[in-house]
Amino acid sequence: MYTCARHEKSAYTQLLRKGIESLLPVQKQFRQWSDRKKWIEVPLFPSYVFVKPMPDQIESVLRTPGVVRYVTFNNRKAVVRSEEINFLLKCQSADISVEVTANSFDHEERVIITSGIFAGYSGRLLRRYEDRRVAIRIEEIGYSVIIRVGKEKISIDGIAA
Numbered sequence: 001m002y003t004c005a006r007h008e009k010s011a012y013t014q015l016l017r018k019g020i021e022s023l024l025p026v027q028k029q030f031r032q033w034s035d036r037k038k039w040i041e042v043p044l045f046p047s048y049v050f051v052k053p054m055p056d057q058i059e060s061v062l063r064t065p066g067v068v069r070y071v072t073f074n075n076r077k078a079v080v081r082s083e084e085i086n087f088l089l090k091c092q093s094a095d096i097s098v099e100v101t102a103n104s105f106d107h108e109e110r111v112i113i114t115s116g117i118f119a120g121y122s123g124r125l126l127r128r129y130e131d132r133r134v135a136i137r138i139e140e141i142g143y144s145v146i147i148r149v150g151k152e153k154i155s156i157d158g159i160a161a
């Protein structure tokens with residue numbers, strides 16, 4: 001779902017109250033204002049809430065305060081694959097810092113993570129960083145999630161790296 005600006009949390013809460021299966025991936029960020037400092041939870045994808053409504057709940061989702069519309073891809077409702085949702089859940093449960101970007105990194109080397117919490121996921125190895133980072137693309141919404149792979153092993157074209 002696409003929501004009004006900065007209405008992700010309230011729309012997510014309302015969807016859960018209606019019994020609609022929903023996901024709002026967030027990460028903790030440290031923010032400083034002139035009068036205080038605080039850790040806050042910020043949505044990974046601004047203005048997006050992932051939903052899996054039952055057929056009879058589809059219209060109810062659109063009537064939820066803060067919800068604008070369903071996200072579309074190629075003139076149909078965008079459907080994010082379950083392994084991509086599981087990846088987002090792992091990012092959130094591991095409490096790691098991730099970066100989200102609209103870049104697709106198609107020219108970067110394709111790798112598979114072979115060990116660690118993200119074992120089995122494939123993405124693009126970003127060589128411009130000192131540490132090893134991999135961009136995992138979520139095609140249906142047009143975003144890549146960049147994670148640091150650290151000690152995990154990766155395979156490049158079948159060769160362990």
